[in-house]
Amino acid sequence: MTDQVNYFQGNVAVDDRGMLQFCNDFDMSAVKRFYVVSNHQSQFVRAWHAHKIERKFAYVGSGSALFCIVQIDDWEKPDPNLKVQRQTLSDAQPGVLEIPGGFAHGFKTLVPGTKVIFFSSSTLQESAEDDLRYPYDYWNPWSIVPR
Numbered sequence: 357m358t359d360q361v362n363y364f365q366g367n368v369a370v371d372d373r374g375m376l377q378f379c380n381d382f383d384m385s386a387v388k389r390f391y392v393v394s395n396h397q398s399q400f401v402r403a404w405h406a407h408k409i410e411r412k413f414a415y416v417g418s419g420s421a422l423f424c425i426v427q428i429d430d431w432e433k434p435d436p437n438l439k440v441q442r443q444t445l446s447d448a449q450p451g452v453l454e455i456p457g458g459f460a461h462g463f464k465t466l467v468p469g470t471k472v473i474f475f476s477s478s479t480l481q482e483s484a485e486d487d488l489r490y491p492y493d494y495w496n497p498w499s500i501v502p503r
Contacts, residue, residue, distance in 0.1 A: 359456055360456065361425050361443075361454060361456065361459065362454040362456075363443060363451055363452070363453055363454070364379055364381045364451055364452040364453075364454070365379070365381070365451050366378055366380075366381075366382075366449070366450030368449075377447070377450040379415070379450055379451060379452050382452040384475065386411060386477045387475040387476065387477065388476060388477060388479050389475075389476050389478075389479065389480065390475045391473075391474055391476075392417070392471055392473050392474075393471070393472045393474065394465075394469075394470065394471045394472070395465045395470065397468070398466060398467050399464065399465065400465050401463070401464045401492050401498050402463055402464075402492075403424065403460075403462020403495075403498075404460040404461070404462045404489065404494055404495065405460065405462065405488075405489060406428055406431075406459065406461070406487075406488040406489070406490065407458075407459075407483065407486045407487065407488070408457055408486055409482075409486050410476060410478040410482065410483050410486050411456050411457055411476070411477040411478075412474050412476055412477070413453065413455070413476075414452065414453045414455065414461075414472055414473070414474055414475075415451075415453075415472070415473045415475070416445040416446055416470065416471070416472055417447060417471045417472070417473050418447050418470060418471045419446070419447060419465065419466070419467045419468070419470025420445065420446035420447070420470060421445055421463045421465050421466055421472055422443075422444050422463060422464045422498070422500075423444070423445060423453055423461060423462070423463045424440050424441065424442050424462050424463070424464075424495070425441045425443070425453075425455055425459050425460070425461045426438050426440050426441070426459060426461075426495055427439075428458060428459065428460055431488060434460070434490070434494070438495065440495050440497040442497060442501075444466070445472075460488070460490060460495075
């Protein structure tokens with residue numbers, strides 16, 4: 357198990373038959389289940405969801421999303437000034453974001469039709485026993501940073 361957020365870069369192969377998106381460095385041996393999340397509109401925020409033990413892996417199957425991740429210092433009353441890590445995932449540049457236990461995460465869809473696939477290291481029952489939630493704006497990194 358890791359105690360840091362990891363990103364596994366994927367790639368795309370295109371030929372006369374079409375396109376293949378892949379992430380060969382992502383080891384799925386810890387995965388027990390998966391689910392797909394889509395929002396009813398873009399720019400929608402789903403946050404904050406935390407687990408002490410469960411690891412999650414996020415992959416954007418279509419569209420793009422801004423993911424934000426915070427390492428929790430106190431489960432009852434986390435510091436609202438904790439550092440927030442940001443990572444944008446997109447179907448145009450495949451990759452898998454690993455969110456280890458001990459972190460809270462959330463995401464904001466950036467374009468219509470975005471679908472996020474989450475892979476989990478826990479069964480649904482294990483996850484329910486290790487589920488913590490904080491208000492979506494407890495940490496508020498959701499504005500887009502101009503470049």
